[in-house]
Structure formats: structure tokens, C-alpha cells
Amino acid sequence: MNNDAGGWLWLFIDVILTVLLLGGLIYGTIQWRLRSRNSDVQQVRNDLTAHNYRTAPTRKGAGNTAGSATIVAAAVIVVAVIALGLYAHFADRNMQQAAVSSGTTTDRIDRNANPNR
Numbered sequence: 001m002n003n004d005a006g007g008w009l010w011l012f013i014d015v016i017l018t019v020l021l022l023g024g025l026i027y028g029t030i031q032w033r034l035r036s037r038n039s040d041v042q043q044v045r046n047d048l049t050a051h052n053y054r055t056a057p058t059r060k061g062a063g064n065t066a067g068s069a070t071i072v073a074a075a076v077i078v079v080a081v082i083a084l085g086l087y088a089h090f091a092d093r094n095m096q097q098a099a100v101s102s103g104t105t106t107d108r109i110d111r112n113a114n115p116n117r
Contacts, residue, residue, distance in 0.1 A: 009088040017081065 035041060 009084060009091075013081065013084060013088070
């Protein structure tokens with residue numbers, strides 16, 4: 001793992017974030033199923049939805065701001081994950097280029113150890 005520039009980043013992105021995403025999906029699915037079974041809650045939700053459609057805000061941006069905060073938070077997380085992935089990619093590429101230019105790749109080491117190859 002010494003030659004792998006993105007080892008810890010790979011672990012974070014591919015393992016930890018995947019497990020967190022899976023956990024979030026499972027939690028959301030469970031909450032959705034529990035929420036949909038209760039008929040009283042369903043009736044209240046339908047009444048509130050109908051009320052919101054009848055009294056829609058007239059100016060743009062006057063609606064629920066909690067939803068837009070959630071969207072912004074999700075966008076920030078997506079951008080951070082993309083930035084970490086790009087960092088890992090370019091760090092790995094730079095490390096490979098440095099190894100090739102200094103002659104410390106495994107091919108050159110093996111050829112030097114066994115010149116008949």
C-alpha cells in the first residue's frame with residue numbers, strides 16, 4: 001500500500017461512503033414503509049398537500065426553505081466526493097510519473113535484478 005497514493009482515500013470513498021449511503025437508503029426505506037402504513041398520518045398528509053396546493057405561495061422562493069437547505073447540503077457532499085476522487089486520481093498519477101522518472105518502478109527493479117529477462 002506504500003505505492004498506492006490513494007489508499008486511504010480509496011477506503012474512504014469506496015468503502016466508508018458506500019456503507020453510509022447504504023445505511024441511509026435502508027433507514028429511509030424503513031421510515032417510508034412505517035410512515036405509509038398509518039392511515040391517520042396518510043390522511044393528514046393528504047389534507048396538508050391539498051391545502052398547500054390551494055394556498056401556493058405567489059412569489060418565487062416563498063416556499064419551504066428546509067428543502068432547499070437539504071438540496072444545498074447534498075450538492076456540497078457530491079462536490080466534496082468528486083473533489084476527493086479527482087485528488088486521489090491525480091495524486092496517484094503524479095506518484096506514478098515520479099516513480100517512472102526516478103526509475104523506481106517494479107519493472108526496472110526486476111530488470112536490474114535479473115538482466116537476462
